[in-house]
Amino acid sequence: MRRAGDRVPIPLAVLAALGAAFFILPLVGLLARAPWATAWSELTSSEALTALRLSIVCSLASTGVALVLGFPLAWVYARAAFPGRNLLRALTTLPMVLPPVVGGVALLFALGRRGLVGQWLDQLFGVRLPFTVAGVVVAETFVAMPFLILTVEAGLRGMDRRFEDAARTLGANRWTVLRRVTLPMVAPSLFAGAVLCWARALGEFGATITFAGNFPGRTQTMPLAVYVALETRPEGAIVLSLVMLAVSLVVLVSLRDRWLGAA
Amino acid sequence: MTLEATVRLGLGGLDMDVALRVEPGEVVAVLGPNGAGKTTLLRALAGLLPLSGGRVLLDGVVLEDPARAIRMPPERRPIGVVFQDYLLFPHLDAVENVAFGLRCRGVSPPVARAHALDWLERMGMADHGRARPAELSGGQAQRVALARALAVNPRLLLLDEPLSALDASSRTEVRRDLRRHLQSFNGIRVLVTHDPLEAAFLSDRLVVIERGRVVQTGSAAEVTQKPRSRYVADLVGVNLFRGHAAGDRVELGDGSSLTIGDRLEGEVFAVIHPRAVAVYRSRPDGTPRNVFPGKADAVDVHADRARVHVSGPLPLVAEVTPGAAEALRLAEGGAVWISVKATEVSVYPV
Numbered sequence: 001m002r003r004a005g006d007r008v009p010i011p012l013a014v015l016a017a018l019g020a021a022f023f024i025l026p027l028v029g030l031l032a033r034a035p036w037a038t039a040w041s042e043l044t045s046s047e048a049l050t051a052l053r054l055s056i057v058c059s060l061a062s063t064g065v066a067l068v069l070g071f072p073l074a075w076v077y078a079r080a081a082f083p084g085r086n087l088l089r090a091l092t093t094l095p096m097v098l099p100p101v102v103g104g105v106a107l108l109f110a111l112g113r114r115g116l117v118g119q120w121l122d123q124l125f126g127v128r129l130p131f132t133v134a135g136v137v138v139a140e141t142f143v144a145m146p147f148l149i150l151t152v153e154a155g156l157r158g159m160d161r162r163f164e165d166a167a168r169t170l171g172a173n174r175w176t177v178l179r180r181v182t183l184p185m186v187a188p189s190l191f192a193g194a195v196l197c198w199a200r201a202l203g204e205f206g207a208t209i210t211f212a213g214n215f216p217g218r219t220q221t222m223p224l225a226v227y228v229a230l231e232t233r234p235e236g237a238i239v240l241s242l243v244m245l246a247v248s249l250v251v252l253v254s255l256r257d258r259w260l261g262a263a
Numbered sequence: 264m265t266l267e268a269t270v271r272l273g274l275g276g277l278d279m280d281v282a283l284r285v286e287p288g289e290v291v292a293v294l295g296p297n298g299a300g301k302t303t304l305l306r307a308l309a310g311l312l313p314l315s316g317g318r319v320l321l322d323g324v325v326l327e328d329p330a331r332a333i334r335m336p337p338e339r340r341p342i343g344v345v346f347q348d349y350l351l352f353p354h355l356d357a358v359e360n361v362a363f364g365l366r367c368r369g370v371s372p373p374v375a376r377a378h379a380l381d382w383l384e385r386m387g388m389a390d391h392g393r394a395r396p397a398e399l400s401g402g403q404a405q406r407v408a409l410a411r412a413l414a415v416n417p418r419l420l421l422l423d424e425p426l427s428a429l430d431a432s433s434r435t436e437v438r439r440d441l442r443r444h445l446q447s448f449n450g451i452r453v454l455v456t457h458d459p460l461e462a463a464f465l466s467d468r469l470v471v472i473e474r475g476r477v478v479q480t481g482s483a484a485e486v487t488q489k490p491r492s493r494y495v496a497d498l499v500g501v502n503l504f505r506g507h508a509a510g511d512r513v514e515l516g517d518g519s520s521l522t523i524g525d526r527l528e529g530e531v532f533a534v535i536h537p538r539a540v541a542v543y544r545s546r547p548d549g550t551p552r553n554v555f556p557g558k559a560d561a562v563d564v565h566a567d568r569a570r571v572h573v574s575g576p577l578p579l580v581a582e583v584t585p586g587a588a589e590a591l592r593l594a595e596g597g598a599v600w601i602s603v604k605a606t607e608v609s610v611y612p613v
Contacts, residue, residue: 165311166350168337170364171415180363184354 027245034242035235042239050217051225052243058136058221059144059201065137066145066197071190074149075178078156096146103142104210111138111211135212136219140201147200148193155189156182192255199251203244264288264322266419266451270307271316279303279475280317283453290445290452292466294459296494300475301455302347305421308453309344310337321419321451338367343412347424349404351396357383357407358392364415382410386444401429402437409444420445422454426461438464459483459498471495489611491532502535502579508610519576522552524606530613537582539607542571543600544591551602553577559593569593573601 008016035042042048077089095103111118111129121127129135159182167181183190205223212219214228222240229237264287271280279300285291295301306312308319310327313334319326321342326335351360361379366372383389386406396404405425412420425441426434442465445452456462462469463483471479471486471494478492490496496503506513506520508527514520521533541547547554557575569588571581581601588594 160350162346163350163352165306165309165337166344166346167352167363167367168311169309169340169342169344170411171338171367172363173336173338173367176367180366181352184352187354 030238030241030245033234034238038235039239039242042236043243045236047216047225048236048240051220051222051240054133054136054217054220055202055222058133058140059198059204061137062140062144062201063148063194063198065141066148066201067190067194070145070148070193070197071152074152074156074193075182077149077153092149093146095143096150100143100204100206100208101210104139104207107139107142107207107211111135130211131213131215131219133212133218136208136221139207139211140204143204143207144197144200148197151193151196152186152189155186155193158189159185195251195255199248202247264418264451265320266308266453267318267320268308269317270304270314270319272303272307272312272314274300274303274312277303277475279307281472281475281477282317283470283477285451285453287451288449289468290454290466291468291470292462293453293455293470293472294462295457295472297457298474299472301457301472302423303475304472305344305423305453305455308419309342309421310335310340341416341418343415343417343420345405345408345412345420345422345425348428349396349408351399351404351407351411353396356393356395357388357399360396360407361411361414363411368415379410379414382414383407386410400433402433402440405429405437405441406444409441413448418450420448420450420452422452424456425454425465426456426458441465459487489532490534491613496534500537500580502537502540504533504535504577505613506531506533511605513608513610515577517576519555521577521603521608522605523608523610525610527610527612531610532613534609535579535603535607537570537580539603540573540579540581541602542573542581542583542587542591542593543602544598546600547602549602550604552605553603553608555601557599557601559596559599562588562594564588573599575601577601 073092077085108115108130110116111121113119113122113128113130118129121129129138163181163185164177167177172180203223204221205227208219208221209224214220214224220228222244226237226240226244229240266283266285268284269282273279277298277300281300281304283291283304293301293304303312307314314327314329316329318328318330325331325333326340327333352363355363358376358379361382362372362375365375365378370378380389380392383392386409388403388406388410391399391403391407396407399407405428426438429437438461445465454465467482469479469481469483469486470477471492473492473494479486479490479495486495487499490499490501490503493503504513504515504521506515508523508529508531510526511523512520513523513531513533523533541551542559555575555577557573557577560572560574562572563570564585567585568582569585571583571588571593573579573581579601591599593599
């Protein structure tokens, strides 16, 4: 049982305050140096807008791809039993802990022009992924989809499967059960997973710059733009950073009840 | 319309081998303690659990026969199920829940909805069509669940603990409603329960199962008059013994024996009602033929009766007045003698 109003031992309080400051100070720094007077014009400058638009389009596209490919994977992990399932799950979770740059390098060797699959894509279909908008989507999906898979798998495992049994006794075949019972019942997990996936895709840097490069207007997303702007125009970097900060906060608050378990 | 099923399967620690035959128009209650395999039996009949042996035959149609590799999937069986907790789809309103089965059979949405509304009306739930399951009381949810199961016109209706999700205050009324609705359905009805009152009230015949085996079948009166298992004996509240009869004696196997009023031969059950047991502090000297030493273990006092648990060569429960229990200080335990008249032991063959 939790008791209200435990007194905090002083050493603990000091360390906890330090810990909190560690997170709050950078935000304050960002806000303190924000060029509020020119913020609007910085934000609406053509480069910033282009990066913002590209970021939104690519992160939404990769969320879409992650939903289409990730839900079936999560379903298979939660419901199907086959040898090597845990190994497969570990492999598809790897991008969560892998340095994104390494992911980008791996993508290059798989899907690059000389890559394992990339050379065939190039020769047979004339499709080149590296250093294109599609490449950005691939890099972001690679890094962000595990968040969706894990969230949806947890949702599927937590669901009372007897509802699916009930549907079957009412005449629903497996596909109808999936469509009319399972999907609606795990919708909150799907939503939470999609939002997390989208937020991760929006912030993706390492894999994107490695696999898709940093071409303004084509593959330069917001995080890349922030990084580049920092060297030439710090004010622009700050304004772009604040935009990303705002987006992250909105995601966090909107998911508070659903996923992060509000106390 | 007949259900003939032999269900053999192993699930976890449960090894099930149950034969069940239900005649047209009959309501059968499967009664048993927790873990006896009641829900497993229903799930197997519905096709949600595969049999390892046996056969399920409904109206002469084989639904499942592992020996011939026949297994009809649950969605094609003409079986409606009312699940424990009802399992109404939380994301659909009452009408959509009832219309679900029809929609699965390709009925167009407006026709399915109209049909579903008819069913809700029949259940007295027409005003709650738009309600989500979370907004319904237990009794209302049960009626929606029943309408959902019946809307697809099944020939066999299975109900799993239909009243256990209800609180005590609404149970009596819902039970009466349920009996009425069950009577209006003219297919085969099988319900599963751990509550003997519920079973007796709702069904024509009881099938008592324990640890995956049928231990007794018959009407409620037959089952309670001649218990054939410790479970049923405990439900009825009588002392049950099993032994070998020879003349007017029943050998109980552990060296002790009972003298009985009748003459019988072979394996028998012997039932002694707690009221027929007398308790003494010193060895009685009288006509009762069955006199045993024992030890008073525990005394449960009910309104005007005290039930004394006596251990010893013939462990049993005696029912005395609270005054008598106090006079003998039975609550303090200690050595006692018990006696039962031979004519008070009712005996019947196994």
